[in-house]
Amino acid sequence: MSKVIEKKRQKREALLDAALSLFISQGIESTSISDIVKGADMAKGTFYLYFKDKYEIRDQLIHEMAKRLFHAAERKLSQVRLETLEEKVIYLADCIIDQLNENKNILRFISKNLSWGIFHDMLVTGEGEDFYGKYVMMLEQSGRKFRNPELMLYMIVELINSTCHNVILRQEPVTLEELKPELYGAICDMIRRQEI
Amino acid sequence: MSKVIEKKRQKREALLDAALSLFISQGIESTSISDIVKGADMAKGTFYLYFKDKYEIRDQLIHEMAKRLFHAAERKLSQVRLETLEEKVIYLADCIIDQLNENKNILRFISKNLSWGIFHDMLVTGEGEDFYGKYVMMLEQSGRKFRNPELMLYMIVELINSTCHNVILRQEPVTLEELKPELYGAICDMIRRQEI
Amino acid sequence: MSKVIEKKRQKREALLDAALSLFISQGIESTSISDIVKGADMAKGTFYLYFKDKYEIRDQLIHEMAKRLFHAAERKLSQVRLETLEEKVIYLADCIIDQLNENKNILRFISKNLSWGIFHDMLVTGEGEDFYGKYVMMLEQSGRKFRNPELMLYMIVELINSTCHNVILRQEPVTLEELKPELYGAICDMIRRQEI
Amino acid sequence: MSKVIEKKRQKREALLDAALSLFISQGIESTSISDIVKGADMAKGTFYLYFKDKYEIRDQLIHEMAKRLFHAAERKLSQVRLETLEEKVIYLADCIIDQLNENKNILRFISKNLSWGIFHDMLVTGEGEDFYGKYVMMLEQSGRKFRNPELMLYMIVELINSTCHNVILRQEPVTLEELKPELYGAICDMIRRQEI
DNA sequence: TATGAATGAGGGTTCATTCAT
DNA sequence: CATGAATGAACCCTCATTCAT
Numbered sequence: 001m002s003k004v005i006e007k008k009r010q011k012r013e014a015l016l017d018a019a020l021s022l023f024i025s026q027g028i029e030s031t032s033i034s035d036i037v038k039g040a041d042m043a044k045g046t047f048y049l050y051f052k053d054k055y056e057i058r059d060q061l062i063h064e065m066a067k068r069l070f071h072a073a074e075r076k077l078s079q080v081r082l083e084t085l086e087e088k089v090i091y092l093a094d095c096i097i098d099q100l101n102e103n104k105n106i107l108r109f110i111s112k113n114l115s116w117g118i119f120h121d122m123l124v125t126g127e128g129e130d131f132y133g134k135y136v137m138m139l140e141q142s143g144r145k146f147r148n149p150e151l152m153l154y155m156i157v158e159l160i161n162s163t164c165h166n167v168i169l170r171q172e173p174v175t176l177e178e179l180k181p182e183l184y185g186a187i188c189d190m191i192r193r194q195e196i
Numbered sequence: 197m198s199k200v201i202e203k204k205r206q207k208r209e210a211l212l213d214a215a216l217s218l219f220i221s222q223g224i225e226s227t228s229i230s231d232i233v234k235g236a237d238m239a240k241g242t243f244y245l246y247f248k249d250k251y252e253i254r255d256q257l258i259h260e261m262a263k264r265l266f267h268a269a270e271r272k273l274s275q276v277r278l279e280t281l282e283e284k285v286i287y288l289a290d291c292i293i294d295q296l297n298e299n300k301n302i303l304r305f306i307s308k309n310l311s312w313g314i315f316h317d318m319l320v321t322g323e324g325e326d327f328y329g330k331y332v333m334m335l336e337q338s339g340r341k342f343r344n345p346e347l348m349l350y351m352i353v354e355l356i357n358s359t360c361h362n363v364i365l366r367q368e369p370v371t372l373e374e375l376k377p378e379l380y381g382a383i384c385d386m387i388r389r390q391e392i
Numbered sequence: 393m394s395k396v397i398e399k400k401r402q403k404r405e406a407l408l409d410a411a412l413s414l415f416i417s418q419g420i421e422s423t424s425i426s427d428i429v430k431g432a433d434m435a436k437g438t439f440y441l442y443f444k445d446k447y448e449i450r451d452q453l454i455h456e457m458a459k460r461l462f463h464a465a466e467r468k469l470s471q472v473r474l475e476t477l478e479e480k481v482i483y484l485a486d487c488i489i490d491q492l493n494e495n496k497n498i499l500r501f502i503s504k505n506l507s508w509g510i511f512h513d514m515l516v517t518g519e520g521e522d523f524y525g526k527y528v529m530m531l532e533q534s535g536r537k538f539r540n541p542e543l544m545l546y547m548i549v550e551l552i553n554s555t556c557h558n559v560i561l562r563q564e565p566v567t568l569e570e571l572k573p574e575l576y577g578a579i580c581d582m583i584r585r586q587e588i
Numbered sequence: 589m590s591k592v593i594e595k596k597r598q599k600r601e602a603l604l605d606a607a608l609s610l611f612i613s614q615g616i617e618s619t620s621i622s623d624i625v626k627g628a629d630m631a632k633g634t635f636y637l638y639f640k641d642k643y644e645i646r647d648q649l650i651h652e653m654a655k656r657l658f659h660a661a662e663r664k665l666s667q668v669r670l671e672t673l674e675e676k677v678i679y680l681a682d683c684i685i686d687q688l689n690e691n692k693n694i695l696r697f698i699s700k701n702l703s704w705g706i707f708h709d710m711l712v713t714g715e716g717e718d719f720y721g722k723y724v725m726m727l728e729q730s731g732r733k734f735r736n737p738e739l740m741l742y743m744i745v746e747l748i749n750s751t752c753h754n755v756i757l758r759q760e761p762v763t764l765e766e767l768k769p770e771l772y773g774a775i776c777d778m779i780r781r782q783e784i
Numbered sequence: 785t786a787t788g789a790a791t792g793a794g795g796g797t798t799c800a801t802t803c804a805t
Numbered sequence: 806c807a808t809g810a811a812t813g814a815a816c817c818c819t820c821a822t823t824c825a826t
Contacts (some may be wrong), residue, residue: 004805008810027227032795043812048797116362116369149370151378155359159382162358163259163351166312173312173346182347182389188353189385204785228820241785244822421617424799432649436807440801465599472817508754508761541762543770547751551774554750558704565704574739574781578747581777583772596789631791636818675807781809 012050016064021056025103028058028113062113063122068095070131085142086191090184093160101168101176104171111165116154131135145196152194156187208246210236212260215253220301224254226310258309259317261302265292266327281338282387286380289356297364297372307361312350341392348390352383395495404442406432408456416497420450420505452503455513457498459486462523478583482576485552491559493568505558508546537588544586548579556558600638602628604652607645612693616646616701650701651710653694657684658719671688673730674779678772689756689764699753704742718728733784744775 017041022031034053035043051057073095082088100107124132137167139149140153146152160183166172213222214235216335218227229250233243233380269291278284316328328349335345342348356379363375410431414423425446429439443449474480489502494498512524524545531541536543552575558564560570596743606627610619621642625635639645661683670676688695712720719738720741734740754760755767 004810011810033797034795041790045798045813046811049810054798097241108388117211117366120369148370148374151374154362154369155355155378155382158358159351159355166350170313173316173350174344178344178347182344182351185389186382186386187349190382193381193385207786229822240787240789240821241787245785249821254816297805320808396806403807426799436800436806436810437802438806441806445800474787509758539764540766540770543766546754546761546771547747547774550750551743551747554746558742559784562705565708565742566736570736570739573745574736576780577781578743578774581781582774585773585777592789599789621818622816632817633792633819634790637789641817 010195011040011042011046014042015050016057016061017045019054019066019107020061023058023061026055032072050178062110062118065110066122067116067129067131069099070112072099073128074131074134085138085144086136086187086188088138089156089191090187093156093184093187094180097160097164097168097176097180100164104168107165107168112163114161117160119157146191146194148194152190154191159183159186159190177180200303204246207236207242210238211246212253212257213245215250216257219254219257220305223304224250248264248388253274254309255314258306258314261306262315263325263327265295265302265306267325270293270327270330272313281334282384283339284334285352285387286383289352289380289383290296292374293356293360293364293376296360296363297348300365303361303364310357342390343392344390348386351386355379355382355386395428400442402428402459403432403434403438406434407439407442408449408453412448412453412457415450415453415496416501419464419500433568436469438449442453450505455503456503458506458511459521459523461491461498461502462492463521466526473481477530477536479582480530480578482549482579485548485576485579486572489552489556489572491561493514496561499557499560503553506553538586539588540586545584551575551578551582597670599628599630601636603635603638604645604649607642608649608653608697612697613764616642641707644699647706648670650698650706654707654710655717655719657694657698659688659717662719662722671730673726674776675724677744677779678775679746681772682768684730685748685752685756685764685768688752692756695753695756696748699749702749704746707745710763734779734782735784736782740778743778747771747774747778 015036019031019036022035022039031054033042033047036054036057037047051060073092074097077088077091080091083089087176100110120132122131124130135153139146163179163183164176167174167176198324199390211232215227215232218231218235227250229243230240230255232250233240269288273287276287278287294316296306331349335342359375359379360372363370363372407428411423411428414427414431423446425435425439428446429436430448432506461544465484467482468487471482472483492502528541528543531538555571558569559566559568601744607619607624610623621635621640622632624642625632639648661680664683665676665679670677670679688698691763704708708720710719712718723741724737726735751767751771752764753764757763
């Protein structure tokens with residue numbers, strides 16, 4: 001009985017894997033369901049046993065990938081001893097940016113498709129991992145008060161995402177190393193501005 | 197002889213117009229070349245005498261639209277008397293944001309497709325209107341010096357574009373009116389940070 | 393042992409029930425085997441243990457439905473006291489027409505699929521209920537003689553079925569109430585014409 | 589220029605021909621658009637330049653076929669000299685029935701799909717040939733008055749269509765030659781009954 | 785130049801049927 | 806007996822592109 005379930009899990013995984021590499025290499029619009037099942041080496045009809053359409057796959061992939069990015073960043077954070085809130089946030093940002101820089105395909109995929117709606121869902125409903133809760137706790141631990149923590153996070157995330165996209169993929173208008181200090185400076189300012 | 201050239205220009209224009217209204221009303225992916233030529237009231241084959249595919253039209257339209265946005269903002273700026281650089285930049289930003297908010301389809305069309313590459317090209321090669329030159333002049337007129345004016349502009353533009361997208365289209369995570377003061381504050385901080 | 397047989401009978405019945413309600417609510421062509429087994433709350437493969445395909449179910453259902461229609465009409469007839477043969481036949485027709493008018497889906501289902509072949513089988517081989525025999529007895533009880541009772545029945549049934557179809561479903565070219573007197577008049581004429 | 593139009597007419601005709609022979613030989617539901625274009629020896633997409641779907645072809649075919657049936661019957665009627673209205677109607681019916689009997693495929697196709705709505709449209713809007721008008725004129729020429737000529741026609745047509753179907757295709761429950769006198773008798777009765 | 789009929793590959797989707805469990 | 810995951814053929818339909826006129 002669990003053999004069947006295991007097999008289903010594998011099929012689903014194979015579809016996700018195939019879709020991811022296709023989405024990354026040729027874009028979502030140019031990827032057909034035919035392509036995906038061919039990549040996963042199964043029959044076309046099987047796709048519909050697991051997903052409604054390719055956008056359902058996309059959303060689940062974004063969830064998955066973003067979760068991994070944050071999880072890795074958080075693990076690294078837990079291994080260092082940082083004082084201020086600013087240091088912590090920037091450390092997290094730096095981890096994530098470095099991951100994206102090392103895996104440009106993930107960046108290409110995520111940043112084109114990550115809307116705040118999906119992102120926020122992911123933060124909150126990450127099964128087993130409540131990233132947003134941890135973020136709120138981090139703010140509390142600092143002993144400081146902020147007017148609108150959600151908006152603050154929104155602005156920081158959007159700034160990072162949007163500025164890094166071109167810089168990493170095209171080194172335009174500056175290199176990543178040139179961008180970072182300015183970006184982290186801007187993040188500090190944002191935090192300060194939100195403090196009551 | 198020039199009559200023929202004029203006629204060709206008109207056809208081209210008709211195709212651009214038809215494409216624009218279709219792109220903003222139903223999206224690029226959902227717009228077929230059939231739709232465009234129908235809208236421009238000409239035969240299918242004619243399309244290929246003027247454009248390679250719809251993406252060629254799209255890029256030219258993005259240029260055009262962005263130019264109009266900036267042009268309108270600039271004209272409004274020239275009609276008021278503002279003291280500081282910050283005030284001017286924020287005034288420009290506010291004009292552009294309001295235009296996007298009033299015409300959400302344009303936002304949808306532009307912001308999904310506006311990469312910094314295209315944007316920068318537009319700023320520089322805007323035929324007849326050198327927006328980037330005007331931006332540099334504005335900085336000079338303030339009598340202040342900045343480390344990297346291009347990066348400064350990049351960050352401001354990306355922050356505006358990325359934060360406004362969700363806020364205008366979905367009122368998430370805050371309304372536009374709630375976002376604006378924070379956004380303009382962040383812009384001020386960015387300018388200050390870049391000052392030498 | 394008979395428990396097993398009983399269980400099988402129940403499964404078969406469940407499939408028939410589910411198919412019937414789907415056929416009359418959404419048509420035969422639009423009903424898939426998936427739909428039927430879902431309605432009967434069992435697995436897809438199970439279907440093939442009981443029926444070859446949905447058309448096998450359809451034919452059995454038509455038998456069943458037609459039997460019910462006639463049975464109900466006959467029961468009503470047995471509760472009234474009518475003199476002539478014509479009165480009796482028209483009374484039966486009226487009962488059946490009213491049933492079809494009250495449940496247009498049944499009309500849609502039956503009348504599209506009811507060929508004389510199936511119909512005649514049903515009249516004769518109705519397990520437990522020999523409608524055709526009762527019809528013949530009715531003729532005999534009238535004390536009158538008819539040249540070809542089967543042809544007479546055939547013509548009456550076909551006239552009713554074909555004229556009522558459009559009239560009930562589309563009120564074209566007249567309403568049912570307008571049709572009825574003409575139809576019953578025609579039936580009387582047919583009976584008289586067949587009398588020796 | 590007219591060469592192009594002629595070619596289009598031929599394509600359309602080819603599709604209609606292919607569809608008809610497929611509809612007749614394997615039924616409408618079992619005929620796919622793929623089958624039709626294969627039969628007409630052209631590309632799939634071409635179909636959609638001429639028809640919306642196979643049901644549009646079906647309706648046009650029924651129109652066409654029914655028109656031909658009536659036209660032929662009428663031509664024959666105009667060549668004989670008949671006195672009474674009954675004789676004329678029966679003569680027409682006989683012509684049509686004989687045509688159907690000689691070409692059972694047409695019967696198979698027509699009688700399954702001919703609803704009164706389509707039939708009436710055809711009678712009225714037959715381009716160039718107003719069959720219904722001719723029917724009304726025939727009634728007038730007889731010098732007799734009828735309560736509801738349309739209903740009269742409806743009942744006659746439906747009776748013919750429904751009784752002949754099985755009789756021609758299966759010789760059940762009688763042969764065509766046995767049916768005819770009864771059928772024509774019934775038609776006479778119907779006419780008489782409608783007379784004021 | 786301009787046309788628009790024709791193409792046919794390729795998209796998404798459904799579903800009867802099979803078969804290992 | 807019963808299951809339901811997997812199949813893949815077949816469906817309808819769209820559309821970029823070509824080419825004879």
